[in-house]
Amino acid sequence: MKSRKRRIDQAPAQEAGAARAALAWRIMARRNAVSGGFFITMGAIVGAVTGLLLNALMQGLVGGTALGIAAAVGVWLVDRRRG
Secondary structure, eight states: OHHHHHHHHTHHHHHHHHHHHHHHHHHHHHSOOOOOHHHHHHHHHHHHHHHHHTTOHHHHHHHHHHHHHHHHHHHHHHHHHHO
Protein backbone atom coordinates (compact mmCIF):
# COMPACT_ATOMS: atom_id res chain seq x y z
CA MET A 1 0.00 0.00 0.00
CA LYS A 2 2.79 2.43 0.81
CA SER A 3 4.54 1.92 -2.51
CA ARG A 4 1.39 2.90 -4.38
CA LYS A 5 1.04 6.03 -2.28
CA ARG A 6 4.64 6.99 -3.02
CA ARG A 7 4.00 6.76 -6.75
CA ILE A 8 1.03 9.09 -6.44
CA ASP A 9 3.07 11.51 -4.34
CA GLN A 10 5.78 11.58 -7.00
CA ALA A 11 3.36 12.71 -9.70
CA PRO A 12 4.02 16.48 -9.20
CA ALA A 13 7.68 15.90 -10.09
CA GLN A 14 6.55 14.72 -13.53
CA GLU A 15 4.53 17.89 -14.04
CA ALA A 16 7.75 19.93 -14.00
CA GLY A 17 8.47 18.68 -17.51
CA ALA A 18 5.08 19.93 -18.66
CA ALA A 19 5.85 23.35 -17.18
CA ARG A 20 9.11 23.50 -19.13
CA ALA A 21 7.28 22.58 -22.32
CA ALA A 22 4.73 25.34 -21.70
CA LEU A 23 7.58 27.81 -21.20
CA ALA A 24 9.14 26.78 -24.51
CA TRP A 25 5.76 27.24 -26.20
CA ARG A 26 5.48 30.80 -24.85
CA ILE A 27 8.89 31.64 -26.26
CA MET A 28 7.86 30.32 -29.66
CA ALA A 29 4.55 32.19 -29.48
CA ARG A 30 6.33 35.52 -29.01
CA ARG A 31 7.71 35.36 -32.52
CA ASN A 32 5.01 36.36 -34.96
CA ALA A 33 5.74 34.05 -37.88
CA VAL A 34 3.83 34.46 -41.13
CA SER A 35 2.64 31.35 -42.93
CA GLY A 36 3.01 30.94 -46.68
CA GLY A 37 0.74 27.90 -47.00
CA PHE A 38 -2.10 30.14 -48.16
CA PHE A 39 -0.14 31.01 -51.30
CA ILE A 40 0.50 27.35 -52.13
CA THR A 41 -3.18 26.49 -51.73
CA MET A 42 -4.46 29.47 -53.68
CA GLY A 43 -1.85 28.94 -56.39
CA ALA A 44 -3.01 25.36 -56.87
CA ILE A 45 -6.69 26.34 -56.94
CA VAL A 46 -6.23 29.31 -59.29
CA GLY A 47 -3.89 27.25 -61.48
CA ALA A 48 -6.41 24.41 -61.70
CA VAL A 49 -9.26 26.76 -62.63
CA THR A 50 -7.09 28.53 -65.20
CA GLY A 51 -5.94 25.20 -66.61
CA LEU A 52 -9.53 23.99 -66.77
CA LEU A 53 -10.55 27.08 -68.74
CA LEU A 54 -7.61 26.64 -71.14
CA ASN A 55 -8.12 22.86 -71.52
CA ALA A 56 -4.74 22.16 -69.90
CA LEU A 57 -5.71 21.19 -66.36
CA MET A 58 -2.44 19.58 -65.24
CA GLN A 59 -0.27 22.33 -66.70
CA GLY A 60 -2.33 24.95 -64.93
CA LEU A 61 -2.29 23.01 -61.67
CA VAL A 62 1.47 22.46 -61.75
CA GLY A 63 2.15 26.05 -62.83
CA GLY A 64 -0.12 27.51 -60.17
CA THR A 65 1.43 25.32 -57.50
CA ALA A 66 4.91 26.35 -58.61
CA LEU A 67 3.95 30.03 -58.39
CA GLY A 68 2.40 29.42 -54.97
CA ILE A 69 5.56 27.70 -53.75
CA ALA A 70 7.65 30.61 -55.06
CA ALA A 71 5.42 33.07 -53.18
CA ALA A 72 5.62 30.94 -50.00
CA VAL A 73 9.42 30.85 -50.22
CA GLY A 74 9.39 34.63 -50.66
CA VAL A 75 7.24 35.03 -47.54
CA TRP A 76 9.57 32.71 -45.66
CA LEU A 77 12.65 34.68 -46.71
CA VAL A 78 11.09 38.00 -45.71
CA ASP A 79 9.92 36.54 -42.39
CA ARG A 80 13.35 35.05 -41.73
CA ARG A 81 15.08 38.35 -42.41
CA ARG A 82 12.58 40.20 -40.21
CA GLY A 83 12.83 37.84 -37.36
